[in-house]
Amino acid sequence: MEIHLVDATYELFRAHFSPRPRVSGREGTDLTAVAGLVDTLLALLRDEGATHVGCATDHVIASFRNALYPGYKTDAGVPPELLAQFPLAEEAIAALGIVLWPMTDLEADDALATAAARWGARRDVRRIVICTPDKDLAQCVRDDRVVLRDRRRGLTYDAAGVQAKWGVPPASVPDRLALVGDAADGFPGLPGWGARSAEAVLARYGHLEAIPRDAAAWEVAVRGAAGLAATLVERWDDAILFRTLATLRTDATLREREPADLAWRGTPERRWRDFCATTGLARLAARPHRWREDA
Numbered sequence: 001m002e003i004h005l006v007d008a009t010y011e012l013f014r015a016h017f018s019p020r021p022r023v024s025g026r027e028g029t030d031l032t033a034v035a036g037l038v039d040t041l042l043a044l045l046r047d048e049g050a051t052h053v054g055c056a057t058d059h060v061i062a063s064f065r066n067a068l069y070p071g072y073k074t075d076a077g078v079p080p081e082l083l084a085q086f087p088l089a090e091e092a093i094a095a096l097g098i099v100l101w102p103m104t105d106l107e108a109d110d111a112l113a114t115a116a117a118r119w120g121a122r123r124d125v126r127r128i129v130i131c132t133p134d135k136d137l138a139q140c141v142r143d144d145r146v147v148l149r150d151r152r153r154g155l156t157y158d159a160a161g162v163q164a165k166w167g168v169p170p171a172s173v174p175d176r177l178a179l180v181g182d183a184a185d186g187f188p189g190l191p192g193w194g195a196r197s198a199e200a201v202l203a204r205y206g207h208l209e210a211i212p213r214d215a216a217a218w219e220v221a222v223r224g225a226a227g228l229a230a231t232l233v234e235r236w237d238d239a240i241l242f243r244t245l246a247t248l249r250t251d252a253t254l255r256e257r258e259p260a261d262l263a264w265r266g267t268p269e270r271r272w273r274d275f276c277a278t279t280g281l282a283r284l285a286a287r288p289h290r291w292r293e294d295a
Contacts, residue, residue: 003127004131007132008056009058012057015037029280030082031281033082038284041093046289051263052263054101054254057101058103065107065185068241072185092275095272097268099256101115117250132148135173137248138162138165139246172202177243179193179201185246190232197224203220215230268293269292
């Protein structure tokens with residue numbers, strides 16, 4: 001079987017900021033993000049033939065990482081009309097009959113990383129497809145068995161693809177982010193370190209601990225190596241902290257134990273139609289292509 005893991009938070013943001021026509025629910029409420037999420041999930045099931053699916057959401061955007069680093073991302077700056085759609089998005093996923101993992105202390109990415117680690121080596125799982133272009137989740141890629149799928153661009157990244165795209169193997173992605181930073185997650189990386197220098201050094205040494213403290217010992221040519229090495233020594237605690245922020249957890253609580261628990265058996269018709277009627281998304285009521293009787 002093939003398992004598809006969906007970053008529903010990413011899909012909500014993508015739909016909200018896309019040029020697609022606005023979708024309104026009852027009393028004119030903006031439901032563009034929810035409608036876009038539903039459209040992409042149904043396309044995954046109908047057009048791409050997904051059979052086993054898990055969706056993760058950020059039930060709240062703040063996580064344990066905010067306690068580690070005050071500058072880590074929060075819901076500040078998220079449009080209120082988008083933030084208001086998060087609870088409805090979770091209702092929509094569940095009403096479609098898709099397994100839902102709403103994260104609170106951990107993040108949606110941690111749930112997807114946990115699922116990939118839990119089932120990635122199973123013999124009855126041919127491949128796990130993580131549906132997001134998010135570079136953070138590139139660390140979960142394993143050979144061609146766990147891959148990253150950018151559905152919008154039609155691109156799939158296996159381990160070789162991650163190396164080609166981000167300049168380091170999957171296991172070094174958190175180290176790369178520690179050095180160059182991640183603006184989306186709110187941490188800056190180390191001064192002077194850029195993508196090229198980080199990729200060159202990590203391609204040789206793999207992880208922060210293996211990088212020689214003295215640039216004279218580096219077996220790779222990097223402009224400004226002496227300054228970069230000095231910064232790494234001076235800001236070592238920051239580098240380790242940033243890597244901790246970038247490293248996805250694989251111990252999220254997921255009630256599903258077996259890959260078969262992710263099987264999509266159709267949309268429970270009464271529940272889905274009730275959801276559409278309640279929210280005012282009547283245009284989506286007949287959209288699912290396969291129904292099952294409500295339990």
